[in-house]
Amino acid sequence: MTHADPHDPTPRDLGFAMPPEWAPHAATWMSWPADDDLWFGHLEDVRAEFTALIRTIARFEPVQLLVRDDESETDARARLAGADVTYHRVPLDDVWVRDNGPIFVRREGGELALTDWRFNSWGGKFNWENDDRVPDYVANHLGMHRWALPFVLEGGGLEVNGAGVGLTTRSCFLTATRNPGLTEEGYAALLADTLGVQKLLWLDGGLENDHTDGHIDTITRFTDETTIVTSVEPDEDDPNHEVMAHNLIALRRMTDVHGQPFRIVELPLPADHLEGAEGRLPPTYANFYIGNGFVVVPQYGDPNDAPALEILTPLFPGREVIGVSSRAIIEGGGSFHCVTQQQPDGTVWSGD
Structure with a gap:
């Protein structure tokens, strides 16, 4: 495994690009929750939901689980006994490995490397120094080439369709606390060089209090190369209504790299307002995770839980669409996609 410098070839130079989430996985990387304060006293309930989530994923593919100390490892091993889980003792601040973990890239011959972006906890909102080191650990563990990049980028901030299109939000990428001065055009060039995004599409914003x-x-996802599922809020008095409606209009005008429109499928947000320790929570069904033969969808004990599963199931033929409770996990502000990071199937490329 070698480290890149600014004069080294980019991933694009060497034929690497980020595969879509539905491409075959070698494993799913996750982190075990450990800090009761971060979960506002709900750690036990959160760990119970993590157990159900990990056991679900591990029925279909291996889980690589980061644990930060003796207590975490002992607790996780007891709850997950018999599941296809490998444990890694790594210093951690939190569990949102979608954002602080590596983003893997693959090239046509099946060789796999990873990109390591700076992580600053969504603009310095929480502690992040330990979490920012996770991609380096993964690269060393796998013996895999790592491109260390001097830009802040979180995996949850970007969707790709595996056919050259990326999708993001201005409210996230263009904040002054991430990459000050980096424009939409600058991001387009950066993501073309690093992740194979040929066309970067922008929505304005996401959910209230995210x-x-x-x-x-948390709002809008590709389900295949040509289909986008996007969250909608029918209640005109809800603060999310206008933003989601504007996003829907924008999506219907967007096209792929060939100029073809996407199929847009509407997905309701949960009907009930959920309040947490710091105000309204941002529950969503769009934060599902796609794996080998399955899709796991967050459920909240809400009237829209079943309708959401009914909408998503036909979008994933050949995969089992599974609802699992995320009522406690959402107290931390995210759900299943936020706490997972896929390692695509492929052979490790060390850069040599």
Whole structure:
């Protein structure tokens, strides 16, 4: 495994690009929740939901689980006994590995490397120094080439369709606390060089009170190369209504790299307002995670839980669409996609 410098070839130079989430996985990387204060006293309930989530994923593919100390590892091993889980002792601040973990890239021959972006906890909102080191650990563990990049980028802030299109939000990427001065055009060039995004599409914003500043993976997702599912809020008095309606209009005007429109599928937000320790929570069904033969969808004990599953199931033929409770996990501000990071199937490329 070698480290890149600014004069080294970019991933694009060497034929690497980020695969879509539905491409075959070698494993799912996750982190075990450990800090009761971060979960506002709900750690036990959160760990119970993590257990159900990890056991679900591990029925279909291996889980690589980061644990930060003796207590975490002992607790996780007891709850997950018999599941296909490998444990890694790594210093951690939190569990949002979608954002602080590596983003893997693959090239046509099946070789796999990773990109390591700076993570600053969504603009310095929480502690992040330990979490920012996770991609380096993963690269060393796998013996994999790592491109260390001097830009802040969270995996939850970008969706790709595997056919050259990326989707993000201005409310997240253009904040002054991430990459000051980096414009939409600058991001387009950067993501073309690093992740193979040929066409970067922008929505304006995300959910109310989302501490990520509106990650795309909480509202709008690709389900295949040509289909986008997007969150809608029918209640005109809800603060999310106008933003989601504006996003829907924008999506219907967008096209792929060939100029073809996307199929747009509407997905309701949960009907009930959920309040947490710091105000309204941002529950969403769009924060599902796609794996080998399955899609796991957050559920909240809400009237829209079942309708959301009914909408998503036909979008994933050949995959089992599974609802799992995320009522406690959402207290931390995210859900299943936020706490997972896929390692695509492929052979490790060390850069040599």
